[in-house]
Every structure is written in structure tokens, then in C-alpha cells.
Amino acid sequence: xxxxxxxxxxxxxxxxxxxxxxxxxxxxxxxxxxxxxxxxxxxxxxxxxxxxxxxxxxxxxxxxxxxxxxxxxxxxxxxxxxxxxxxxxxxxxxxxxxxxxxxxxxxxxxxxxxxxxxxxxxxxxxxxxxxxxxxxxxxxxxxxxxxxxxxxxxxxxxxxxxxxxxxxxxxxxxxxxxxxxxxxxxxxxxxxxxxxxxxxxxxxxxxxxxxxxxxxxxxxxxxxxxxxxxxxxxxxxxxxxxxxxxxxxxxxxxxxxxxxxxxxxxxxxxxxxxxxxxxxxxxxxxxxxxxxxxxxxxxxxxxxxxxxxxxxxxxxxxxx
Amino acid sequence: xxxxxxxxxxxxxxxxxxxxxxxxxxxxxxxxxxxxxxxxxxxxxxxxxxxxxxxxxxxxxxxxxxxxxxxxxxxxxxxxxxxxxxxxxxxxxxxxxxxxxxxxxxxxxxxxxxxxxxxxxxxxxxxxxxxxxxxxxxxxxxxxxxxxxxxxxxxxxxxxxxxxxxxxxxxxxxxxxxxxxxxxxxxxxxxxxxxxxxxxxxxxxxxxxxxxxxxxxxxxxxxxxxxxxxxxxxxxxxxxxxxxxxxxxxxxxxxxxxxxxxxxxxxxxxxxxxxxxxxxxxxxxxxxxxxxxxxxxxxxxxxxxxxxxxxxxxxxxxxxxxxxxxxxxxxxxxxxxxxxxxxxxxxxxxxxxxxxxxxxxxxxxxxxxxx
Numbered sequence: 001x002x003x004x005x006x007x008x009x010x011x012x013x014x015x016x017x018x019x020x021x022x023x024x025x026x027x028x029x030x031x032x033x034x035x036x037x038x039x040x041x042x043x044x045x046x047x048x049x050x051x052x053x054x055x056x057x058x059x060x061x062x063x064x065x066x067x068x069x070x071x072x073x074x075x076x077x078x079x080x081x082x083x084x085x086x087x088x089x090x091x092x093x094x095x096x097x098x099x100x101x102x103x104x105x106x107x108x109x110x111x112x113x114x115x116x117x118x119x120x121x122x123x124x125x126x127x128x129x130x131x132x133x134x135x136x137x138x139x140x141x142x143x144x145x146x147x148x149x150x151x152x153x154x155x156x157x158x159x160x161x162x163x164x165x166x167x168x169x170x171x172x173x174x175x176x177x178x179x180x181x182x183x184x185x186x187x188x189x190x191x192x193x194x195x196x197x198x199x200x201x202x203x204x205x206x207x208x209x210x211x212x213x214x215x216x217x218x219x220x221x222x223x224x225x226x227x228x229x230x231x232x233x234x235x236x237x238x239x240x241x242x243x244x245x246x247x248x249x250x251x252x253x254x255x256x257x258x259x260x261x262x263x264x265x266x267x268x269x270x271x272x273x274x275x276x277x278x279x280x281x282x283x284x285x286x287x288x289x290x291x292x293x294x295x296x297x298x299x300x301x302x303x304x305x306x307x308x309x310x311x312x313x314x315x316x317x318x319x320x
Numbered sequence: 321x322x323x324x325x326x327x328x329x330x331x332x333x334x335x336x337x338x339x340x341x342x343x344x345x346x347x348x349x350x351x352x353x354x355x356x357x358x359x360x361x362x363x364x365x366x367x368x369x370x371x372x373x374x375x376x377x378x379x380x381x382x383x384x385x386x387x388x389x390x391x392x393x394x395x396x397x398x399x400x401x402x403x404x405x406x407x408x409x410x411x412x413x414x415x416x417x418x419x420x421x422x423x424x425x426x427x428x429x430x431x432x433x434x435x436x437x438x439x440x441x442x443x444x445x446x447x448x449x450x451x452x453x454x455x456x457x458x459x460x461x462x463x464x465x466x467x468x469x470x471x472x473x474x475x476x477x478x479x480x481x482x483x484x485x486x487x488x489x490x491x492x493x494x495x496x497x498x499x500x501x502x503x504x505x506x507x508x509x510x511x512x513x514x515x516x517x518x519x520x521x522x523x524x525x526x527x528x529x530x531x532x533x534x535x536x537x538x539x540x541x542x543x544x545x546x547x548x549x550x551x552x553x554x555x556x557x558x559x560x561x562x563x564x565x566x567x568x569x570x571x572x573x574x575x576x577x578x579x580x581x582x583x584x585x586x587x588x589x590x591x592x593x594x595x596x597x598x599x600x601x602x603x604x605x606x607x608x609x610x611x612x613x614x615x616x617x618x619x620x621x622x623x624x625x626x627x628x629x630x631x632x633x634x635x636x637x638x639x640x641x642x643x644x645x646x647x648x649x650x651x652x653x654x655x656x657x658x659x660x661x662x663x664x665x666x667x668x669x670x671x672x673x674x675x676x677x678x679x680x681x682x683x684x685x686x687x688x689x690x691x
Binding site: 012015016018019020022023024026027028164165166167168169171172173174175176177178190191192193195197198199200201202216217218219220223224227231234235239242244245246247250280287289290 | 332333335336337339340341342343344347348349350351419420421422445446448450452468475476477478479480502503504505506508521523525530531532534557558571573576577578579602603604605620623624625626627679681682683
């Protein structure tokens with residue numbers, strides 16, 4: 001048998017390499033597309049923060065940083081570019097210490113907005129997107145925010161379903177006769193009844209959303225909801241420890257259009273092992289309930305007026 | 321010669337395409353999603369790994385299954401949950417749950433509907449009601465359950481109240497037994513006693529932490545205030561009384577995200593020291609074996625986190641006499657390990673995992689009879 005010329009052999013090997021690369025590229029294409037469209041949204045970071053980020057060298061992988069988590073009702077009732085943030089959670093991640101602090105910001109908090117005037121803090125995102133939400137929180141809470149993550153209602157439910165549900169010890173019977181029937185509904189202004197029974201159980205995306213979103217029959221109102229949101233976030237963290245990079249395309253597919261972040265893929269890659277390593281007892285949960293706000297009617301709306309003299313010292317214990 | 325060269329080139333090209341597809345498939349095989357989000361089996365397709373005595377009724381995915389002689393049989397499908405057996409073990413009551421309401425139905429042991437017991441449906445969404453946690457009185461004549469009366473002063477307030485109605489009906493004769501703390505979600509999981517008293521789970525919200533917590537509560541008659549049998553810090557719920565009514569099993573979370581399986585001696589009015597049987601695992605919905613020597617319960621397992629059926633033989637308590645205190649205090653916790661550690665029993669307790677790859681409804685305790 002005649003020997004193949006070396007150029008032919010090289011071409012054949014190159015062909016296999018290209019073919020294999022194309023296979024890998026095709027597999028990760030959804031993840032690449034989501035990464036391209038949804039991650040690294042640095043233009044959403046306010047100028048002041050961006051300057052700080054740009055002025056400092058690339059942070060070490062184990063340098064602590066602060067993320068603003070934003071969750072929105074993004075059903076048909078709202079203009080997709082002007083949604084309220086029903087959930088705002090400041091998260092301080094200290095990779096070296098393997099410690100995480102979560103601080104829920106009440107959505108009804110009446111504050112000066114970075115875009116001008118005063119309103120409930122959930123309107124900041126509606127008026128100016130992530131940039132305004134970050135700038136508002138930074139200015140009012142005197143903290144520096146490095147990154148943000150935004151997720152829509154459907155994104156949360158799809159992600160939980162993708163992960164096969166989450167295990168949660170639901171704190172009490174969560175009952176709501178006026179729960180918005182706005183997800184996958186033809187009439188988004190309707191209501192439905194919700195009953196999440198108490199105790200350890202496995203929640204799918206829909207049930208988990210009902211658990212974290214219901215607020216009408218909770219003595220603590222939005223504060224109760226904040227506790228529950230943090231609880232489900234921790235349950236999600238517990239589930240993500242089983243994920244591998246091969247799961248990214250599926251995750252990207254379900255989050256398509258329902259997820260945005262300023263974080264680069266590299267930072268997310270560094271963050272995943274940290275999420276796995278942090279023990280549940282190393283997560284400090286803070287909800288501004290009991291003496292940090294007073295409720296008032298402002299411009300005909302129910303609002304919470306912040307008592308900054310109490311809030312700021314608490315916040316600065318964990319957030320620089 | 322040229323034809324041979326073309327064939328060879330075609331084969332090599334096909335091999336390259338196959339290699340690319342192979343790389344794609346190989347990457348997909350690294351997905352853990354199939355493990356994390358594994359679809360549970362229907363109980364019909366699997367055999368339990370351990371044969372429990374008697375007959376057990378369990379709920380999964382809207383169906384009720386009968387486990388007997390080591391075999392599951394589906395007896396009802398749809399929206400069913402929380403099956404309970406009548407004291408003579410001849411009938412079941414179960415909850416049929418729909419989008420905005422739930423109702424109690426009397427069923428035979430093959431899952432056929434005998435009668436609808438509650439009528440909670442309404443065309444107006446917020447006029448619907450929930451019925452959950454049915455339980456027969458020991459004489460089988462009365463049905464206890466949690467129901468949500470409408471609050472005329474504030475329509476947003478929805479708290480479950482334990483009601484009792486004659487099994488023969490009608491629902492209009494149902495009488496409230498408990499008075500829930502406002503805006504807590506209310507009172508659930510009634511367990512009627514032979515004495516006529518009632519055990520149940522009562523929710524409250526802590527003034528110190530602003531967190532909800534639950535206590536096992538005892539009341540002697542309808543409308544009485546009653547008293548707590550467990551402490552707020554233990555956060556206990558899901559009471560299950562042994563057949564001779566001398567031991568109470570429950571799930572205590574102590575405010576955390578684990579469900580500890582706990583037992584305590586009970587003399588009809590007070591609880592003895594709590595004994596942690598299983599710690600560091602997410603346990604739920606205990607039920608005593610018909611002879612009172614063991615407990616069935618559900619626990620989350622593996623990456624999927626689905627709840628599987630477990631069985632644990634319960635050793636006798638070292639000191640069975642209940643204390644005179646109003647609310648029992650907890651004995652020191654066993655260390656959190658995946659396997660059971662009794663306190664203070666010297667030999668480690670080893671729970672037996674009965675089911676695999678199923679997904680039982682952890683809010684519906686198994687109903688277990690000797691027959």
C-alpha cells in the first residue's frame with residue numbers, strides 16, 4: 001500500500017480537528033449567544049462605578065465583590081424595557097473567606113432616584129434600567145456595586161425547572177387569594193389563588209415562584225417575601241453545585257431574554273466554585289424588618305420611608 | 321484508480337462529520353442535568369427495595385398509590401393528595417386539589433369516589449376555599465381538616481383554621497376548633513385523640529426574629545385556647561401519634577433548612593424530652609407503623625432532591641416518663657450526618673430506604689394500616 005503524502009495526512013488531521021471544533025462550537029452555541037447578548041453588560045454599570053472598575057487592575061479571583069440581584073415582573077403588562085424590580089438583593093461575596101452576605105432591599109422603599117425625583121426604589125430600573133438601579137442603590141445606601149444580575153419571572157421558573165426543582169423547608173402556609181395570574185396567562189390582569197403548604201418539600205418552578213412572590217396574606221408583607229426569596233436563592237445555590245459546563249447550553253436556552261448581567265464569563269466561571277464552597281451557615285441573611293423603616297402614604301401610594309440612621313450602620317457592617 | 325480515490329475521500333469526509341457529531345454527543349453526555357433534573361418514575365414501574373408490612377397509601381404527582389406486598393398499585397389519578405385511612409381501614413378520605421380550591425372526598429380502598437365531602441368551588445376566584453389535612457376522629461364519625469374561612473374585615477387575610485364536621489355531612493355543620501394567629505397561614509395537620517382532645521400544628525411569627533415558626537399545640541375542646549407542647553426554637557410540625565397514643569413523632573427544623581425526625585413520649589397532656597432520630601437530612605411527613613415499632617417518612621435524596629420513602633425502627637425511649645413542663649425542651653442534637661444518629665441511644669439507628677427514583681408528595685404523610 002502506497003504511503004499517503006504528508007500534506008494529505010496533515011489535511012486529514014486538520015479536517016478532524018475542524019470537524020471536532022465545529023461539533024463543540026455547535027454544542028456551546030446557545031451558551032455563546034446568551035453570553036454575547038446577556039453577559040458583560042458593562043455599559044449598564046454607572047459611570048462612577050465603571051470608572052472605579054476601569055481604574056483598578058483586574059481584581060484577583062478571590063477579591064471580595066458586591067453584586068446587585070434584580071428580579072422583575074416582566075409579563076405582558078409591562079413594556080419590556082420599563083419593568084419594575086420586585087426583588088432587589090445586595091450580595092457581598094468574599095471568596096477567600098467563603099462567606100456571603102445577602103441584604104434584601106424592600107421594593108416599597110421611598111428614596112431619591114438617580115434619574116431625579118423620589119419614588120419607590122423598584123421604579124429605578126423602570127426609569128433607567130440597571131444603570132439607574134445601581135446608581136440609586138449606591139447613592140442611597142453608600143455602597144459600591146461591582147456587578148449586577150437581572151432575571152425575569154419566566155427565567156426564574158424555567159431555571160428552577162431545568163434544575164429539576166428545589167428542596168425548600170417552606171416556613172408556613174403561604175396563602176394568597178389575590179396572586180397575580182400573569183405568567184403564561186391570556187389575561188395578565190387576572191388573579192388566582194395560591195396555597196403553598198408548610199414544611200420540607202420539593203418545589204417546581206411554578207410553586208417556587210408562588211412561594212417567593214406571594215405577599216398579600218403575610219403579616220410581614222414584602223419583608224416576608226424577602227425572607228422567602230433569600231431561602232429559594234440558597235436552595236438554588238445548593239442545586240447548582242451539581243451542574244457542569246456541559247449544562248450551560250441548556251441553561252442559556254431557558255434564560256434567553258430573561259437574564260442580563262454585567263459579569264464577564266470569566267468571573268461567572270470563578271464564581272461557580274465559590275457558590276459550591278460556601279456552607280449554608282456561612283451565608284448571612286439580612287432583611288430590613290423591624291425598626292429600619294416606617295410605613296406612610298406618599299402620593300397616594302403605600303411606601304416605606306427609610307430610617308437611614310439605622311440602615312446605614314447595618315449595611316456598612318458588610319458592604320463597603 | 322480515480323474512482324477509488326474519490327471513494328476514499330468520501331469516506332474520510334464522512335468520518336470527519338461523524339467525528340464532529342461524536343464530539344457534540346460526547347459533550348452532551350457530560351450534562352449533569354439528567355441526574356439533577358431526573359424525571360421520577362411512576363411507582364408502578366419499580367419495586368420497593370424493602371418490603372413493609374401491611375398496606376400503605378401514598379401520593380405522588382396527583383395520584384394515590386397503594387403499596388401492599390411489595391407492590392405499588394395506582395388507585396386514583398388526577399389531582400389527589402393527602403390520603404388518610406378511616407379507623408376501621410375500610411375507607412379513605414383524600415384531597416382533590418385544583419387551581420383555586422381543594423375538596424375532600426370519601427373513597428373506597430380502590431380509589432373509587434363514594435362521596436364529595438366538602439364543596440369549596442366558586443366561579444368568583446377569591447370566593448373559593450381550601451380544604452387540606454383531613455383526619456378521622458378515633459371513632460370514625462367526625463372528620464377534622466384545615467379550611468380557610470373568609471375574613472370579612474380584610475379579604476387579603478387567609479389563615480387556615482382546623483374544623484370538624486360529621487363524616488355523614490353536611491359541610492354546613494362543620495365547626496371551628498382552633499383560632500389561628502392572624503396572617504401566619506394558620507393551623508394545620510390536626511390529629512384527634514381518643515380523649516376528645518386535638519393535637520395540631522400552630523404557626524406564629526417571632527417578635528424577635530420576625531420569622532414564622534410552628535409549635536405542636538394541644539387543645540381539649542373546640543374554641544379552647546389550648547397550649548403549646550413544643551418550644552418556638554424547635555420549630556416542630558407534622559405531628560404523628562403512635563397507635564397506642566404514647567409516642568409523638570414530628571418534624572422539627574429549628575429554623576433551618578433541614579427536617580429532623582424527632583420523637584417524644586406523650587401522656588395525653590404533656591410531651592417528654594424530644595429525641596432526635598434523624599438529623600442532617602431533609603425529612604418530612606412521618607407515619608407510625610401499625611404496631612407502633614417503626615416510622616415511615618419521606619426524605620430528599622441525591623442530586624434530584626426528590627423525596628423517597630424510608631423506614632426506621634424506633635427503639636424504646638430510655639426514660640419514657642414525660643416531664644411536667646408545659647413545653648418539652650429538646651435533648652442535645654445528634655450531629656448532622658447523612659445517616660441517623662439517635663440521642664441518647666447508644667446504637668446508631670440505620671434508616672432503610674424503601675423507594676428509589678420516585679417523587680413522593682412530602683406534604684402528604686403516608687397512611688398505613690396492618691391489613
